[in-house]
Each structure stands twice: as C-alpha cells, then as structure tokens.
Amino acid sequence: MIELLKYYRKIGKIQKMRGDNLEKWHFNKMKTMVTYTYENVEYYHKLYEDAGFHPSVLKKPEDLEKIPVADKDDYRCVPLEKRVSSAKKARKIIRLSTSGSSGKPLTLLSDTAELAKQRVKWFYAMGKYGYSPFDLIVHIFRSGTSQSEPIWSKFGIFRREIISVLEPPQKIFKKVREFNPDILVANRSFFLMMIDEFLKQGVNIRPKFIINIGEVLYPKDYEKIVSYFGVPILNIYSSVECGNIAYTCPEGNRLHLHHESIFINYFRDTEKVIITNYENYVCPFVNYDLGDIAKISFGDCCCGLSSPYISKISGKDNDFIYLKDGTRIWYQFFNVVVKSFDEVNQFKIVQHRDGSIDVLVKLFECAKPSADREALANGIKQKLAINLKHEQVSVRFVDEIPLGPSGKLQSVESSFRPKRGDEIEA
Numbered sequence: 078m079i080e081l082l083k084y085y086r087k088i089g090k091i092q093k094m095r096g097d098n099l100e101k102w103h104f105n106k107m108k109t110m111v112t113y114t115y116e117n118v119e120y121y122h123k124l125y126e127d128a129g130f131h132p133s134v135l136k137k138p139e140d141l142e143k144i145p146v147a148d149k150d151d152y153r154c155v156p157l158e159k160r161v162s163s164a165k166k167a168r169k170i171i172r173l174s175t176s177g178s179s180g181k182p183l184t185l186l187s188d189t190a191e192l193a194k195q196r197v198k199w200f201y202a203m204g205k206y207g208y209s210p211f212d213l214i215v216h217i218f219r220s221g222t223s224q225s226e227p228i229w230s231k232f233g234i235f236r237r238e239i240i241s242v243l244e245p246p247q248k249i250f251k252k253v254r255e256f257n258p259d260i261l262v263a264n265r266s267f268f269l270m271m272i273d274e275f276l277k278q279g280v281n282i283r284p285k286f287i288i289n290i291g292e293v294l295y296p297k298d299y300e301k302i303v304s305y306f307g308v309p310i311l312n313i314y315s316s317v318e319c320g321n322i323a324y325t326c327p328e329g330n331r332l333h334l335h336h337e338s339i340f341i342n343y344f345r346d347t348e349k350v351i352i353t354n355y356e357n358y359v360c361p362f363v364n365y366d367l368g369d370i371a372k373i374s375f376g377d378c379c380c381g382l383s384s385p386y387i388s389k390i391s392g393k394d395n396d397f398i399y400l401k402d403g404t405r406i407w408y409q410f411f412n413v414v415v416k417s418f419d420e421v422n423q424f425k426i427v428q429h430r431d432g433s434i435d436v437l438v439k440l441f442e443c444a445k446p447s448a449d450r451e452a453l454a455n456g457i458k459q460k461l462a463i464n465l466k467h468e469q470v471s472v473r474f475v476d477e478i479p480l481g482p483s484g485k486l487q488s489v490e491s492s493f494r495p496k497r498g499d500e501i502e503a
C-alpha cells in the first residue's frame with residue numbers, strides 16, 4: 078500500500094517535469110529498458126543484433142532515435158517464451174489479451190506489481206476530476222475480467238461494478254440505470270448508443286463525470302455526450318501493452334502523457350506511436366510500434382503542465398451493426414468475441430444491405446498452416462450468437478482486410494438499416 082502511495086506521488090512529480098530534466102529522465106529509463114531487454118529477452122536481443130545496434134551507443138537523448146523499432150506484426154508471430162524475460166522475478170504472472178479498436182488481438186504477460194501501478198494511474202487521473210473513494214465506478218468492459226470483490230468494497234470504498242460487453246445492449250442499459258453510477262466508464266460508441274436509447278425512454282442519469290476509453294472522442298461526439306450528461310469527460314488513451322498512456326486534464330482538456338511509466342519516442346520523425354512501457358519487466362514493450370498515429374506537441378497547458386502531450390490522434394470510424402428489430406450492436410462486442418481466438422490477426426465485420434453479416438478474418442502468418450478453419454469459424458459464430466441469434470452470419474478467411482469507404486481501417490461497417498415494422502422471426 079505504501080509502495081502505491083509512493084507511486085501516486087511519483088506520478089505527480091514526473092508529470093511536472095519539463096525540458097532537459099524530462100529528457101534526462103526518459104533517456105535514463107530508456108537506456109535501462111534497452112539494456113535489460115538486450116540481456117534478458119531473446120526477441121529484443123535478436124532485433125538489436127540484426128540491426129547492428131548495441132545499447133552502449135546510447136550516450137545522449139538524441140541517440141534514442143537509433144533504437145530499432147519492434148514491429149507489431151513481427152512481434153505477434155514470435156512465440157510468447159521468446160518475448161518473456163529470462164530474469165523475471167517470482168511475482169504473480171498475469172496473462173492479458175489486447176482489446177484495441179483495430180481488431181488485432183495479442184496475448185502478453187504482466188505481473189501484479191505492474192497492474193497495481195496501472196490502477197494507481199487511474200486514480201491519479203480520476204483525482205483531477207474530483208474522484209472520491211466512496212464513488213461507485215461502473216465499467217462497461219470485456220468479460221473474463223476478475224470480478225472478485227475486494228475486502229474494502231464491503232465498507233463502501235473503492236466500489237467498482239463491471240458490466241460485460243457480451244450482454245445484450247438492453248440488459249446493459251438496464252444495469253446502468255439501476256447502478257446509477259458516480260462514474261461511468263465505457264467507449265464512445267457505447268455512450269452514443271446509450272444516449273439515444275435513454276433520450277427515447279426519457280431516462281436521466283447524472284454521474285459526477287464519465288470516462289471515455291478505447292475509442293477516440295471526436296469533437297461532435299464530445300458535444301453530444303457532454304450535452305446529455307452535463308458533466309466533464311475524462312478521456313483516457315490506453316493499450317493493453319502499455320496500460321494508460323495519456324489522460325485529459327479538466328482545465329485544458331489536453332491529453333497529457335503518463336511520462337512516469339511510458340515514453341513515446343518523439344525523437345523519431347514520425348507520427349507513429351513508437352512506445353516503451355517502463356513498468357513491465359516480464360514481457361517488455363520497448364520502442365514498440367503500437368499501430369496508432371498520434372501527433373506529439375510541446376507547449377504549456379492552462380492546468381500548469383509543460384511536458385509534451387498528444388495534440389491529435391487518429392481514430393477508426395467504427396459503425397454499428399443493426400439487428401432487424403432496430404437494436405444496434407457496437408464494435409466492442411465483436412472485438413471482444415473475435416479477439417478471444419488467438420489465431421486471429423485482424424478482423425472486420427461487414428453487414429450487407431440485406432442485413433446478412435460477413436466476418437472477415439485474417440490469420441497470423443504463423444497460425445495459418447495449422448489452423449482448423451472450420452472449427453475456428455464455428456467457434457466465432459457460436460460466440461457471436463449471444464447477440465446475433467437471428468442474423469445470417471458467415472465467417473470468411475482473407476489474406477488482406479479491406480479498408481472502409483473513408484480509406485481508414487474500420488472494424489465494423491454496415492450498409493443495412495432496418496425498416497420500421499420489420500419483425501424478428503422467432
């Protein structure tokens with residue numbers, strides 16, 4: 078507990094760093110991570126050797142540009158044991174899977190110490206928005222997450238309820254109404270869907286603030302969400318590989334980077350998010366191309382911070398899938414279902430004009446020869462049937478996932494709009 082309080086204070090301290098001090102901080106941390114992975118992780122040792130790179134060339138901040146980039150797709154085809162440190166300590170190891178909006182799942186490991194720090198990062202950002210330990214947090218999240226009640230929740234503190242995205246939308250809305258949370262955590266698509274429904278039903282809920290995570294918040298959506306709830310939005314940019322990467326401040330609504338635990342290599346002339354996680358020594362991510370595009374800017378914020386921040390981040394235009402009765406299913410449901418299959422590299426859900434649905438699946442190169450495609454297709458269809466009982470669903474294996482009409486990667490795309498009066502065939 079004391080360790081975590083110390084970490085909380087450390088976040089505040091590093092957040093205030095600027096200029097040369099911050100550069101020096103990142104340089105020392107990066108040098109430590111690069112040396113550690115060179116010595117203890119087979120994947121990184123080979124990556125550095127193949128590129129003719131040695132950690133000893135790191136002498137000043139600008140040298141961070143020389144560190145080879147870990148390519149996301151190559152990384153995923155490397156067996157887990159080669160990505161895990163041989164020096165890992167005897168802490169409890171935890172297995173995680175990614176839930177990014179690009180539809181590319183990945184299995185990785187972490188430990189209890191890192192995950193505890195990740196929680197502290199949540200509390201730090203929420204503290205800026207007036208979080209109190211007596212608040213009830215309701216999180217619309219993937220299932221399979223530990224839902225065991227911590228002892229202190231019996232005393233009414235640090236209460237958190239998780240509603241699985243795998244439940245039908247109407248059930249989720251009902252639970253949100255019943256919990257009447259102080260803080261509601263979900264992603265943009267969910268909020269938009271819920272607001273339409275609640276406006277229709279005349280339902281009003283008033284949390285203290287809401288948290289958007291997992292999807293980029295566009296200005297028009299921001300306006301809609303703020304005007305419905307009438308409360309501030311804490312926007313969190315995160316990934317499973319690195320936890321929370323950036324959080325907005327309530328004063329300037331600017332996405333401040335979690336400099337204490339991550340580094341986005343802004344010495345490289347690119348807007349690719351090339352990221353290092355300073356806290357995961359079990360399955361490290363060093364100079365890893367996260368597959369996102371973001372612009373790092375420099376300048377003072379009205380909240381008092383002067384460290385580099387994210388001024389622009391490119392998101393994906395995910396659509397909804399429509400059931401014949403008009404119910405919408407948002408992308409997170411598909412993401413959670415399809416990503417639970419390890420062989421899947423990338424996927425896309427396409428709904429045609431007649432309402433039928435194609436699940437396009439691209440397998441990892443390394444998974445292709447051995448994959449039992451029929452079993453995989455049936456497994457995906459079976460899981461999707463939680464919400465798509467009456468829809469015609471086909472799973473197709475493809476070599477490339479086509480981009481959406483806007484030229485962007487889109488995990489969910491629909492050309493179907495149900496007509497009024499359409500009935501579900503029982």
Ligand SMILES: [Zn+2]
Pocket residue numbers: 326328329330331333378379380381382
């Ligand atoms: Zn700020």
